[in-house]
Amino acid sequence: MTSETPPTPNGTPNATLCATAQIGVDSAYGAVIPPLYLSSTYKFEGLGKIGAYDYGRGGNPNRDGLAQAVAQMEGGADGVVTASGMAAIDLVLNLLAPEQLVIAPHDCYGGTQRLLNARQQQGRLRVQFIDQSDAAAIANALGQNPAMVLVETPSNPLMRLVDIARLADAAHGVGALLVCDNTFLSPARQRPLTLGADLVVHSATKFLNGHSDVVGGIAIAKTKECAKRLSWWANCTGTTGAPFDSYLILRGLRTLHARMDVQEANATKIAHFLEAHPRVSAVHYPGLPSCTGFAIAKKQQSGPGAVLSFTLNTNRDGLGAFLANTGLFQLAESLGGTESLICHPASMTHRAMDQDAQARAGIGSTLLRLSVGLERNEDQVSALKTMFAAL
Numbered sequence: 067m068t069s070e071t072p073p074t075p076n077g078t079p080n081a082t083l084c085a086t087a088q089i090g091v092d093s094a095y096g097a098v099i100p101p102l103y104l105s106s107t108y109k110f111e112g113l114g115k116i117g118a119y120d121y122g123r124g125g126n127p128n129r130d131g132l133a134q135a136v137a138q139m140e141g142g143a144d145g146v147v148t149a150s151g152m153a154a155i156d157l158v159l160n161l162l163a164p165e166q167l168v169i170a171p172h173d174c175y176g177g178t179q180r181l182l183n184a185r186q187q188q189g190r191l192r193v194q195f196i197d198q199s200d201a202a203a204i205a206n207a208l209g210q211n212p213a214m215v216l217v218e219t220p221s222n223p224l225m226r227l228v229d230i231a232r233l234a235d236a237a238h239g240v241g242a243l244l245v246c247d248n249t250f251l252s253p254a255r256q257r258p259l260t261l262g263a264d265l266v267v268h269s270a271t272k273f274l275n276g277h278s279d280v281v282g283g284i285a286i287a288k289t290k291e292c293a294k295r296l297s298w299w300a301n302c303t304g305t306t307g308a309p310f311d312s313y314l315i316l317r318g319l320r321t322l323h324a325r326m327d328v329q330e331a332n333a334t335k336i337a338h339f340l341e342a343h344p345r346v347s348a349v350h351y352p353g354l355p356s357c358t359g360f361a362i363a364k365k366q367q368s369g370p371g372a373v374l375s376f377t378l379n380t381n382r383d384g385l386g387a388f389l390a391n392t393g394l395f396q397l398a399e400s401l402g403g404t405e406s407l408i409c410h411p412a413s414m415t416h417r418a419m420d421q422d423a424q425a426r427a428g429i430g431s432t433l434l435r436l437s438v439g440l441e442r443n444e445d446q447v448s449a450l451k452t453m454f455a456a457l
């Protein structure tokens with residue numbers, strides 16, 4: 067399924083694309099919301115006559131409808147819906163020949179680091195983790211003939227930003243593909259393919275679905291040719307997502323812009339509250355002028371998003387006291403749902419990284435990450451005040 071016309075880079079058409087994703091496309095009964103196709107197999111029209119679908123691993127209307135909707139929003143040719151965000155990243159790695167080099171950020175999601183390290187140990191690829199905000203490190207890595215540069219911007223959990231257009235140009239200069247993990251912002255706030263990236267990956271578990279009730283992923287390619295290669299691999303390895311999960315993600319996707327607007331406004335107020343707090347030594351949020359990535363955010367994002375992290379000025383006991391009563395902030399991994407979450411990356415999301423890797427990435431022992439939800443902002447701030455009072 068392919069979107070021929072990329073949407074304009076203006077927020078309003080993208081918001082409309084989002085709200086109307088796959089609305090009114092049912093040709094069987096005119097259902098406004100597309101039905102759920104659970105069938106694993108489809109009838110042939112006759113000997114050698116395959117219809118639009120034949121077998122659910124390779125193709126399914128709900129999965130394809132979701133892929134088409136997100137591809138349109140990202141400005142890509144087409145995409146593949148996968149069983150998780152990790153499956154989407156692994157799917158993209160199939161584009162590499164054996165032992166080709168991948169350049170990845172040293173502070174990327176811990177699961178991504180684990181996957182790349184494991185694939186390297188198998189001899190499937192080579193990986194080099196670098197600080198992608200360091201121009202000399204990038205120049206050095208690009209000099210080693212990489213085949214793929216993976217970018218995560220904003221990064222998880224330190225919200226470091228990478229200039230996508232600049233890195234895409236540099237990667238293309240040495241013949242490498244640029245892949246961008248757009249999980250933290252979603253196409254409601256950043257569209258890497260329009261900035262020069264070749265592929266976008268998402269943990270659809272996060273903002274795309276937005277309700278913390280599905281694990282899913284999606285890989286979007288800029289060109290039809292690349293999308294076809296991804297589809298081939300997805301069918302070959304059976305990594306495709308389930309129809310019901312795709313149905314739910316599409317349902318969540320339609321409110322993405324509305325959710326992001328409110329959650330981002332809440333996150334901005336919380337970032338200012340934290341920045342002014344004496345027990346906070348650093349706030350990482352691209353909406354703050356004090357954030358190192360502020361200028362890049364202005365250039366390539368249409369908003370700072372709804373995730374931030376901050377360093378608490380305390381020790382291990384203080385951290386325990388702070389997290390003992392988190393109120394409406396659930397102490398849980400993940401992000402991008404309607405509910406607010408608080409997470410301690412060192413012991414939760416990033417525990418797959420050993421201590422050295424955490425230290426190199428700057429993930430300190432009192433760093434906390436917030437995914438800001440839809441609750442009334444006053445109630446969110448009041449929950450944070452209760453946590454600070456326990457210090």
Ligand SMILES: Cc1ncc(COP(=O)(O)O)c(C=O)c1O
Pocket residue numbers: 150151152153175177178218222247249250268269270271281282283400
């Ligand atoms: C930036 C990023 N990419 C990829 C993933 C992996 O996604 P999933 O948990 O859906 O496999 C995550 C998960 O937290 C993430 O934060």
